[in-house]
Amino acid sequence: MAKLIINEENRRDTIEPEIYGHFSEHLGRCIYEGIYVGEDSEIPNVKGMRVDVVEALKELKIPVLRWPGGCFADEYHWKDGIGPKENRKKMINTHWGGVVEDNRFGTHEFMELCSQLGCKTYINGNLGSGTVQEMSEWVEYMTFNGVSPMADLREKNGHKDPWKVDFFGVGNENWGCGGNMAPEHYANEYRRYQTYVRNYDTDNPIKKVCCGANVDDYHWTKGVLKTAFDHVLSEFHGFMDYLSLHYYVHPEGWEIKGSATDFDEEVWYKTLNKALHMDELIRGHSAIMDQYDPEKKIGLCVDEWGSWYTCEPGTNPGFLYQQNTIRDALIAGITLNIFNKHCDRVKMAALAQMVNVLQSVLLTEGDKMIKTPTYHVMHMYRYHQGSELLESALSDVEEIGVGEWKVPKVTESVSVDQDGIITITMNNLSVTEEEEVQIHLINSGHEVKEARIVTHTDMHAKNTFEEPEQVQETDFNDYQKTGDGYQVTLPQNSVVMIRMS
Secondary structure (H helix, E strand, O other): OEEEEEEEEEEEEEOOHHHHEEEOOOOOOOOEOOOEOOOOOOOOEEOOEEHHHHHHHHHOOOOEEEEOOOHHHHHOOHHHHOOOHHHOOOEEOOOOOOOEEOOOOOHHHHHHHHHHHOOEEEEEEOOOOOOHHHHHHHHHHHHOOOOOHHHHHHHHOOOOOOOOOOEEEEOOOOOOOOOOOOHHHHHHHHHHHHHOOOOOOOOOOOEEEEEEEEOOOHHHHHHHHHHHOOOOOOOOOOOOOEEEEEEEEOOOOOOOOOOOOOOOHHHHHHHHHHHHHHHHHHHHHHHHHHHHOOOOOOEEEEEEEEEOOOOOOOOOHHHOOOOOEHHHHHHHHHHHHHHHHOOOOEEEEEEOOOEOOOOOOEEEEOOEEEEOHHHHHHHHHHHHOOOEEEEEEEEOOOEEEEOOEEEEOEEEEEEEOOOOOEEEEEEEOOOOOOEEEEEEEOOOOOOEEEEEEEEOOOOOOEOOOOOOOOOOEEEOOOEEEEOOEEEEEEOOOEEEEEEEO
């Protein structure tokens, strides 16, 4: 029997809500068909945004949304996406599927979407193929309140008041699709470009995101930070607020990736083993960041994470459309627990992506929409947003797996909100066996207020448009009170959330 010891008197750092962020790129059917259908669509919408999708996303309490990419960001020229839609430029989306991008969804539409969702805005600027002037003018267009060419243009296009840009990414994956740069070269470009991401609203300064590493490229992290902070005269808080990190789980490697729905028990454990690698990556990059930022003023921003499989048969390979099973629910649970545990350094993240792409929370087909297993996990975990991490530790946890692919049977994280309600999230990674967990709390007298679970006995279980509720969030009752806590039985393939006060 595993033991989970919780010291509710030892509060750690705040789990920033932005850790539960999302990503929307002009890729496949994420924006078009997934989020935006246009005002003339027969699908119910508000200003072009699908009502069903927006309402489902609002239930997740999405804190922040990243746009327009991804690789698309560094070839996106924002002026193509403003003004009358019939006059907007058309282009071929060379990164994703070779389809025509008609720019119907641009800056105004993104800001409208975030307004409907009630979330913060994360804009990713074009450093790879854009200019300093272009980036500077975009920031002016969005945020300047006064007389200026870009503010006048914004008013001409129907929006007199400025918007609030919460986060701005100065380039994306500039080690690859964003320009194939060396770390020192990118760092110098970052220094130059970020200078012109001006704070026109000093009461609401834009937080700047520097392009960090791909997976375990510690050479990039060292090179960027060393060069970026060489002869920096100003206080670096505001010069760089976040450093990004990208990591995707590919069960069979980058080239093959593997099927989203057809896998055996060995691949199950291989996949979860690779999801757990996130912990090592955060520790490795954090150690380098500590050398330049020992006070942890710069947040690690894992703004692309999730599973990446071979796309579904019969779909455009450039659309990255994949199904979502109970295995993905476990990936989400594992990863979010890791982020929570590292909330002293991890301050923002973005699941890739929101709708119809990679490990999405929603899938759409015409006027139909379904929630994926990942959606239900994100919904259960929403209580961690803005709460304080509690000291917790597992013991007597069995190591399980097949061959070289070993994983701990249980992972967890625990937080407490401002009302004193404790949220415990646990995952049973075993594909065949339940696990009993004895929860010990320092103080006695806690009572369970709510308990929920996402699980299925079939590791391939998924939701389809024909059977949309095969995997869903349901009440969890398999626990009993003990002298100093609770004894809980976690079913196989399960993500469990327990709230107590």
